[in-house]
Amino acid sequence: MPEPIEDVTFHDEDWYAEELTDRHYVRCTFHRVDLTEATSRGAVFDSCTFGDVLFNVSRHTDSAFTRCVFTRCNLFEAEFIGCKLVGSTFDRCDLRPLTVDGGDWSFVTLAGADLRGARFTGVRMRETDLAGVDLTGATVHGVDLSDVQWRGARLSGADLRGSDLTGLDPTAVQRAGAVIDVGQAVALAHALGFDVRV
Structure with missing residues:
Protein backbone atom coordinates (compact mmCIF):
# COMPACT_ATOMS: atom_id res chain seq x y z
CA MET A 1 0.00 0.00 0.00
CA PHE A 90 -25.39 8.12 2.32
CA ASP A 91 -27.43 11.32 2.12
CA ARG A 92 -29.75 12.10 -0.82
CA CYS A 93 -27.84 9.79 -3.16
CA ASP A 94 -29.18 8.05 -6.27
CA LEU A 95 -28.58 4.39 -5.41
CA ARG A 96 -30.57 2.58 -8.10
CA PRO A 97 -29.85 -0.07 -9.13
CA LEU A 98 -27.07 -0.85 -6.64
CA THR A 99 -25.28 -4.23 -6.38
CA VAL A 100 -23.45 -5.28 -3.21
CA ASP A 101 -21.84 -8.72 -2.99
CA GLY A 102 -20.07 -9.65 0.25
CA GLY A 103 -18.09 -7.26 2.41
CA ASP A 104 -19.04 -5.33 5.53
CA TRP A 105 -21.61 -2.51 5.54
CA SER A 106 -22.12 -2.46 9.31
CA PHE A 107 -23.09 0.82 11.03
CA VAL A 108 -23.87 2.39 7.63
CA THR A 109 -26.58 5.07 7.47
CA LEU A 110 -28.98 4.52 4.56
CA ALA A 111 -32.05 6.06 6.21
CA GLY A 112 -34.71 7.04 3.67
CA ALA A 113 -32.71 5.71 0.71
CA ASP A 114 -34.43 4.52 -2.47
CA LEU A 115 -33.06 1.01 -2.95
CA ARG A 116 -35.84 -0.42 -5.10
CA GLY A 117 -34.51 -3.38 -7.07
CA ALA A 118 -31.10 -3.32 -5.35
CA ARG A 119 -29.14 -6.55 -4.77
CA PHE A 120 -27.42 -7.29 -1.46
CA THR A 121 -25.93 -10.78 -1.15
CA GLY A 122 -23.73 -12.25 1.57
CA VAL A 123 -22.93 -8.88 3.10
CA ARG A 124 -22.64 -7.99 6.80
CA MET A 125 -24.97 -5.10 7.68
CA ARG A 126 -25.06 -5.19 11.48
CA GLU A 127 -26.66 -2.15 13.12
CA THR A 128 -27.20 -0.44 9.78
CA ASP A 129 -29.79 2.36 9.73
CA LEU A 130 -32.48 1.33 7.23
CA ALA A 131 -35.25 3.47 8.72
CA GLY A 132 -37.63 4.58 5.98
CA VAL A 133 -35.62 2.83 3.27
CA ASP A 134 -37.47 1.60 0.17
CA LEU A 135 -36.39 -1.97 -0.64
CA THR A 136 -39.41 -2.73 -2.81
CA GLY A 137 -38.55 -5.60 -5.13
CA ALA A 138 -34.98 -5.78 -3.83
CA THR A 139 -32.96 -8.96 -3.38
CA VAL A 140 -31.45 -9.32 0.10
CA HIS A 141 -29.97 -12.83 0.30
CA GLY A 142 -27.83 -14.22 3.12
CA VAL A 143 -27.35 -10.81 4.73
CA ASP A 144 -26.52 -10.26 8.41
CA LEU A 145 -29.19 -7.73 9.36
CA SER A 146 -28.92 -8.11 13.13
CA ASP A 147 -29.82 -5.03 15.18
CA VAL A 148 -30.79 -3.08 12.03
CA GLN A 149 -33.09 -0.05 12.40
CA TRP A 150 -36.14 -0.94 10.28
CA ARG A 151 -38.74 1.63 11.33
CA GLY A 152 -40.93 2.64 8.37
CA ALA A 153 -38.98 0.55 5.84
CA ARG A 154 -40.77 -0.67 2.70
CA LEU A 155 -40.08 -4.35 1.98
CA SER A 156 -42.97 -5.07 -0.37
CA GLY A 157 -41.99 -7.76 -2.87
CA ALA A 158 -38.44 -7.96 -1.50
CA ASP A 159 -36.74 -11.37 -1.44
CA LEU A 160 -35.24 -11.67 2.04
CA ARG A 161 -34.46 -15.40 2.10
CA GLY A 162 -31.45 -16.50 4.11
CA SER A 163 -31.00 -13.14 5.85
CA ASP A 164 -30.98 -12.56 9.61
CA LEU A 165 -34.31 -10.91 10.43
CA THR A 166 -34.30 -11.56 14.18
CA GLY A 167 -34.49 -7.83 14.98
CA LEU A 168 -37.29 -7.09 12.51
CA ASP A 169 -40.67 -6.02 13.91
CA PRO A 170 -43.06 -7.00 11.09
CA THR A 171 -45.63 -4.50 12.35
CA ALA A 172 -43.22 -1.57 11.85
CA VAL A 173 -42.59 -2.09 8.11
CA GLN A 174 -44.51 -2.42 4.85
CA ARG A 175 -44.15 -6.11 4.04
CA ALA A 176 -46.84 -7.17 1.54
CA GLY A 177 -45.47 -9.83 -0.79
CA ALA A 178 -42.04 -9.99 0.86
CA VAL A 179 -40.47 -13.44 0.41
CA ILE A 180 -38.98 -15.27 3.41
CA ASP A 181 -38.01 -18.87 4.14
CA VAL A 182 -39.47 -21.25 6.75
CA GLY A 183 -36.79 -20.54 9.36
CA GLN A 184 -37.37 -16.81 9.08
CA ALA A 185 -41.14 -17.30 9.34
CA VAL A 186 -40.69 -19.19 12.61
CA ALA A 187 -38.34 -16.50 14.00
CA LEU A 188 -40.79 -13.73 13.09
CA ALA A 189 -43.68 -15.67 14.62
CA HIS A 190 -41.69 -16.00 17.86
CA ALA A 191 -40.97 -12.26 17.76
CA LEU A 192 -44.72 -11.64 17.60
CA GLY A 193 -45.28 -13.84 20.64
CA PHE A 194 -46.54 -17.00 18.92
CA ASP A 195 -45.76 -20.44 20.34
CA VAL A 196 -44.84 -22.34 17.17
CA ARG A 197 -45.43 -26.11 17.35
CA VAL A 198 -45.44 -28.94 14.82
Whole structure:
Protein backbone atom coordinates (compact mmCIF):
# COMPACT_ATOMS: atom_id res chain seq x y z
CA MET A 1 0.00 0.00 0.00
CA PRO A 2 1.45 3.39 -1.01
CA GLU A 3 1.77 6.33 1.36
CA PRO A 4 -1.69 7.80 2.03
CA ILE A 5 -2.81 11.03 0.41
CA GLU A 6 -4.14 13.11 3.30
CA ASP A 7 -6.40 16.17 3.60
CA VAL A 8 -6.47 16.96 -0.13
CA THR A 9 -9.50 18.38 -1.97
CA PHE A 10 -10.28 17.16 -5.48
CA HIS A 11 -12.68 19.51 -7.26
CA ASP A 12 -14.31 19.21 -10.70
CA GLU A 13 -11.93 16.49 -11.88
CA ASP A 14 -12.51 13.98 -14.68
CA TRP A 15 -11.56 10.49 -13.51
CA TYR A 16 -13.72 8.73 -16.08
CA ALA A 17 -12.82 5.00 -16.29
CA GLU A 18 -9.87 5.60 -13.93
CA GLU A 19 -8.25 2.50 -12.42
CA LEU A 20 -7.88 3.14 -8.69
CA THR A 21 -5.67 0.24 -7.64
CA ASP A 22 -4.17 0.21 -4.13
CA ARG A 23 -4.71 3.94 -3.66
CA HIS A 24 -5.03 5.30 -0.14
CA TYR A 25 -6.88 8.51 0.74
CA VAL A 26 -7.41 9.85 4.26
CA ARG A 27 -9.75 12.76 5.13
CA CYS A 28 -9.86 13.85 1.48
CA THR A 29 -12.74 15.70 -0.14
CA PHE A 30 -14.07 14.81 -3.58
CA HIS A 31 -16.45 17.38 -5.05
CA ARG A 32 -18.06 16.99 -8.48
CA VAL A 33 -15.51 14.33 -9.49
CA ASP A 34 -16.54 12.11 -12.40
CA LEU A 35 -15.81 8.48 -11.51
CA THR A 36 -18.13 7.05 -14.16
CA GLU A 37 -17.01 3.53 -15.14
CA ALA A 38 -14.04 3.79 -12.78
CA THR A 39 -12.73 0.65 -11.09
CA SER A 40 -11.07 0.27 -7.74
CA ARG A 41 -9.25 -2.74 -6.31
CA GLY A 42 -7.69 -2.72 -2.87
CA ALA A 43 -8.22 1.05 -2.61
CA VAL A 44 -8.78 2.70 0.78
CA PHE A 45 -10.85 5.83 1.42
CA ASP A 46 -10.83 6.63 5.15
CA SER A 47 -12.97 9.43 6.58
CA CYS A 48 -13.39 11.00 3.12
CA THR A 49 -16.23 13.22 1.88
CA PHE A 50 -17.88 12.75 -1.52
CA GLY A 51 -20.19 15.52 -2.76
CA ASP A 52 -22.03 15.38 -6.12
CA VAL A 53 -19.64 12.63 -7.28
CA LEU A 54 -20.60 10.39 -10.22
CA PHE A 55 -20.04 6.69 -9.48
CA ASN A 56 -22.19 5.58 -12.42
CA VAL A 57 -21.40 2.03 -13.62
CA SER A 58 -18.29 2.00 -11.40
CA ARG A 59 -17.00 -1.29 -9.97
CA HIS A 60 -15.22 -1.60 -6.64
CA THR A 61 -13.51 -4.81 -5.51
CA ASP A 62 -11.97 -5.45 -2.07
CA SER A 63 -11.85 -1.70 -1.44
CA ALA A 64 -12.68 0.23 1.73
CA PHE A 65 -14.80 3.37 2.13
CA THR A 66 -14.81 3.58 5.94
CA ARG A 67 -16.41 6.46 7.86
CA CYS A 68 -17.05 8.29 4.59
CA VAL A 69 -19.91 10.65 3.80
CA PHE A 70 -21.64 10.50 0.40
CA THR A 71 -23.91 13.47 -0.36
CA ARG A 72 -26.01 13.80 -3.55
CA CYS A 73 -23.82 11.21 -5.32
CA ASN A 74 -25.03 9.14 -8.26
CA LEU A 75 -24.34 5.41 -7.95
CA PHE A 76 -26.40 4.22 -10.94
CA GLU A 77 -25.46 0.56 -11.58
CA ALA A 78 -22.48 0.79 -9.23
CA GLU A 79 -21.10 -2.51 -7.88
CA PHE A 80 -19.30 -3.16 -4.60
CA ILE A 81 -17.70 -6.62 -4.36
CA GLY A 82 -16.16 -7.60 -1.03
CA CYS A 83 -15.92 -3.96 0.05
CA LYS A 84 -15.88 -2.48 3.55
CA LEU A 85 -18.07 0.58 4.16
CA VAL A 86 -18.26 0.45 7.94
CA GLY A 87 -19.60 3.66 9.49
CA SER A 88 -20.31 5.47 6.21
CA THR A 89 -23.35 7.67 5.50
CA PHE A 90 -25.39 8.12 2.32
CA ASP A 91 -27.43 11.32 2.12
CA ARG A 92 -29.75 12.10 -0.82
CA CYS A 93 -27.84 9.79 -3.16
CA ASP A 94 -29.18 8.05 -6.27
CA LEU A 95 -28.58 4.39 -5.41
CA ARG A 96 -30.57 2.58 -8.10
CA PRO A 97 -29.85 -0.07 -9.13
CA LEU A 98 -27.07 -0.85 -6.64
CA THR A 99 -25.28 -4.23 -6.38
CA VAL A 100 -23.45 -5.28 -3.21
CA ASP A 101 -21.84 -8.72 -2.99
CA GLY A 102 -20.07 -9.65 0.25
CA GLY A 103 -18.09 -7.26 2.41
CA ASP A 104 -19.04 -5.33 5.53
CA TRP A 105 -21.61 -2.51 5.54
CA SER A 106 -22.12 -2.46 9.31
CA PHE A 107 -23.09 0.82 11.03
CA VAL A 108 -23.87 2.39 7.63
CA THR A 109 -26.58 5.07 7.47
CA LEU A 110 -28.98 4.52 4.56
CA ALA A 111 -32.05 6.06 6.21
CA GLY A 112 -34.71 7.04 3.67
CA ALA A 113 -32.71 5.71 0.71
CA ASP A 114 -34.43 4.52 -2.47
CA LEU A 115 -33.06 1.01 -2.95
CA ARG A 116 -35.84 -0.42 -5.10
CA GLY A 117 -34.51 -3.38 -7.07
CA ALA A 118 -31.10 -3.32 -5.35
CA ARG A 119 -29.14 -6.55 -4.77
CA PHE A 120 -27.42 -7.29 -1.46
CA THR A 121 -25.93 -10.78 -1.15
CA GLY A 122 -23.73 -12.25 1.57
CA VAL A 123 -22.93 -8.88 3.10
CA ARG A 124 -22.64 -7.99 6.80
CA MET A 125 -24.97 -5.10 7.68
CA ARG A 126 -25.06 -5.19 11.48
CA GLU A 127 -26.66 -2.15 13.12
CA THR A 128 -27.20 -0.44 9.78
CA ASP A 129 -29.79 2.36 9.73
CA LEU A 130 -32.48 1.33 7.23
CA ALA A 131 -35.25 3.47 8.72
CA GLY A 132 -37.63 4.58 5.98
CA VAL A 133 -35.62 2.83 3.27
CA ASP A 134 -37.47 1.60 0.17
CA LEU A 135 -36.39 -1.97 -0.64
CA THR A 136 -39.41 -2.73 -2.81
CA GLY A 137 -38.55 -5.60 -5.13
CA ALA A 138 -34.98 -5.78 -3.83
CA THR A 139 -32.96 -8.96 -3.38
CA VAL A 140 -31.45 -9.32 0.10
CA HIS A 141 -29.97 -12.83 0.30
CA GLY A 142 -27.83 -14.22 3.12
CA VAL A 143 -27.35 -10.81 4.73
CA ASP A 144 -26.52 -10.26 8.41
CA LEU A 145 -29.19 -7.73 9.36
CA SER A 146 -28.92 -8.11 13.13
CA ASP A 147 -29.82 -5.03 15.18
CA VAL A 148 -30.79 -3.08 12.03
CA GLN A 149 -33.09 -0.05 12.40
CA TRP A 150 -36.14 -0.94 10.28
CA ARG A 151 -38.74 1.63 11.33
CA GLY A 152 -40.93 2.64 8.37
CA ALA A 153 -38.98 0.55 5.84
CA ARG A 154 -40.77 -0.67 2.70
CA LEU A 155 -40.08 -4.35 1.98
CA SER A 156 -42.97 -5.07 -0.37
CA GLY A 157 -41.99 -7.76 -2.87
CA ALA A 158 -38.44 -7.96 -1.50
CA ASP A 159 -36.74 -11.37 -1.44
CA LEU A 160 -35.24 -11.67 2.04
CA ARG A 161 -34.46 -15.40 2.10
CA GLY A 162 -31.45 -16.50 4.11
CA SER A 163 -31.00 -13.14 5.85
CA ASP A 164 -30.98 -12.56 9.61
CA LEU A 165 -34.31 -10.91 10.43
CA THR A 166 -34.30 -11.56 14.18
CA GLY A 167 -34.49 -7.83 14.98
CA LEU A 168 -37.29 -7.09 12.51
CA ASP A 169 -40.67 -6.02 13.91
CA PRO A 170 -43.06 -7.00 11.09
CA THR A 171 -45.63 -4.50 12.35
CA ALA A 172 -43.22 -1.57 11.85
CA VAL A 173 -42.59 -2.09 8.11
CA GLN A 174 -44.51 -2.42 4.85
CA ARG A 175 -44.15 -6.11 4.04
CA ALA A 176 -46.84 -7.17 1.54
CA GLY A 177 -45.47 -9.83 -0.79
CA ALA A 178 -42.04 -9.99 0.86
CA VAL A 179 -40.47 -13.44 0.41
CA ILE A 180 -38.98 -15.27 3.41
CA ASP A 181 -38.01 -18.87 4.14
CA VAL A 182 -39.47 -21.25 6.75
CA GLY A 183 -36.79 -20.54 9.36
CA GLN A 184 -37.37 -16.81 9.08
CA ALA A 185 -41.14 -17.30 9.34
CA VAL A 186 -40.69 -19.19 12.61
CA ALA A 187 -38.34 -16.50 14.00
CA LEU A 188 -40.79 -13.73 13.09
CA ALA A 189 -43.68 -15.67 14.62
CA HIS A 190 -41.69 -16.00 17.86
CA ALA A 191 -40.97 -12.26 17.76
CA LEU A 192 -44.72 -11.64 17.60
CA GLY A 193 -45.28 -13.84 20.64
CA PHE A 194 -46.54 -17.00 18.92
CA ASP A 195 -45.76 -20.44 20.34
CA VAL A 196 -44.84 -22.34 17.17
CA ARG A 197 -45.43 -26.11 17.35
CA VAL A 198 -45.44 -28.94 14.82
